Amino acid sequence: MKVLVVSPDFPFPADHGGRVDVLSRIEALVSLGVSVDLLATVSADVHPSHLQLARAKLGRVRLVRRRASLFFWITGMPYQAASRSGLAKEYLADDYDLVILESEAVAPVLKGLSARDKVALRVHNNESAYFHALARSEKRFAKKAYYFLESLLFRHWSRRVKNRCDYVLHISHREFSREGVGEPSSRVRFLPPHVDAAAMQAPRPKTRGSVLCVGNLFMPNNLQGLLWYLENVHELLRARVPFYKLVVAGNTRGAGAGFLDRYQSVEFHDSPTCLASLYADASVFINPILEGAGVKMRSINAMQQGVPLVSTSVGVEGTGLAPGVHYLGGDTPEEFASAVERLLSEAGLQESIASEAQRYLAEVFDSRALLSELLAS
Structure with missing residues (x-):
């Protein structure tokens, strides 16, 4: 064929x-x-x-x-x-x-x-x-x-x-x-996007890891979501969690991200060729996007890497993921900050959320059976 x-x-x-x-x-x-x-x-x-x-x-x-x-x-x-x-x-x-x-x-x-x-x-x-x-x-x-x-x-x-x-x-x-x-x-x-269950990374719970945000910084909705987080959530977490650090990784198309210098406890990686070490060091992955459509691949990718997700409702749109089971959700600054804080302090919750998310992806997002059915028709 x-x-x-x-x-x-x-x-x-x-x-x-x-x-x-x-x-x-x-x-x-x-x-x-x-x-x-x-x-x-x-x-x-x-x-x-x-x-x-x-x-x-x-x-x-x-x-x-x-x-x-x-x-x-x-x-x-x-x-x-x-x-x-x-x-x-x-x-x-x-x-x-x-x-x-x-x-x-x-x-x-x-x-x-x-x-x-x-x-x-x-x-x-x-x-x-x-x-x-x-x-x-x-x-x-x-x-x-x-x-x-x-x-x-x-x-x-x-x-x-x-x-x-x-x-x-x-x-x-x-x-x-x-x-x-x-x-x-x-x-x-x-x-759905294809997920190879065999290639998933096992969850690695850690209570002193970083909070990771990945996404290009040249699209306005990505930038808007990150700024919303920095202005409304970031300082709440700095006040509550002594070891808290935000790691941002994204393509700026050469423009840089000088605006991040205004914030403390932020580490930036411009257009990294490999994200494996950043995922390995992260306790939580965040997707604070406020506008968009379709499935946000960054949320799916983080789950494949075994990192538990905190997201707005827009960040998990169209996936069928259940809040409190496959991810923790928050659409207000307090909800979002509380979700991140819980995961940073509870290794057991990290493992539970990440494992349930991977189980769901393996059941729903392995698209080979759907592709086979399409080709057969």
């Missing part, structure tokens, strides 16, 4: 949540004996070692350069899709059993497919809601206007793309439950 994965980004190396999600699904397909080709868009040259890594795992690997132009606004497409319009010139002569589109942004590739090709759209977010949330988080007027316009354009574009595809695969169980109503169960399906 042969599958083509069309990705809006080149997932090698898998150094952020979106890439991790795409690569984990590719690896799940390969583990099922499927031959996988990759067609991805890039905004810059790919390092030869990363390309070599991809070719060692996959069949054919093709890259298409993204383009930037102010004229894209008159196309009626979201900018995220219009900048990838080069995919429309990829005439795919290969006989694929299934073509998987990783988001509506790569839908221009549909022009290069024949009517007999079976196409599955992977819905990572409600894109319209996601860009609307970014607009609410953004402070700069030009960026805010861009996000609002993308939100409006995606509302129509996403509907068109979904109607063109044979299958719609939702990453979020919440969004699947909403959009699957009235649709044939064979067409609209739940396909």
Whole structure:
């Protein structure tokens, strides 16, 4: 069996949540004996070692350069899709059993497919809601206007793309439950991020470890959530827990994070190549995000690493995780601070929360059975 994965980004190396999600699904397909080709868009040259890594795992690997132009606004497409319009010139002569589109942004590739090709759209977010949330988080007027316009354009574009595809695969169980109503169960399906239970790290409870926050710092909703935590929760914990320390790791795209210098007991790692040591030293992982859509991969990744999670309700949206069982939740500063404090002081609670979370992921997020069912259909 042969599958083509069309990705809006080149997932090698898998150094952020979106890439991790795409690569984990590719690896799940390969583990099922499927031959996988990759067609991805890039905004810059790919390092030869990363390309070599991809070719060692996959069949054919093709890259298409993204383009930037102010004229894209008159196309009626979201900018995220219009900048990838080069995919429309990829005439795919290969006989694929299934073509998987990783988001509506790569839908221009549909022009290069024949009517007999079976196409599955992977819905990572409600894109319209996601860009609307970014607009609410953004402070700069030009960026805010861009996000609002993308939100409006995606509302129509996403509907068109979904109607063109044979299958719609939702990453979020919440969004699947909403959009699957009235649709044939064979067409609209739940396909969560793939989690390999065998690769999970056993929980390592520690009562004097750090509090870890991971996420890129160039997206406004991530920055908004971190600032909310620093301004409202951080000082509460410094006053209550003598050994408390916050470790922040994230990509700043070279801009740095000078604003963190205003806060004491904060350690920053800019674009680390490996997070293993940071996870190993952490007692708690936090996801204080306030705006967003879809599944937040950082929460899933932390659970895989055996670190218990404290999150806002937005940070676990669409996962089905139960508060008090799989994670501790808090949507107010006091709730959030109390949850972190409990985990820092109770090693037994750390182990219980982390173990239950991993058990849930192994049962629900190992997507190989769901992929096998899809391929068989």
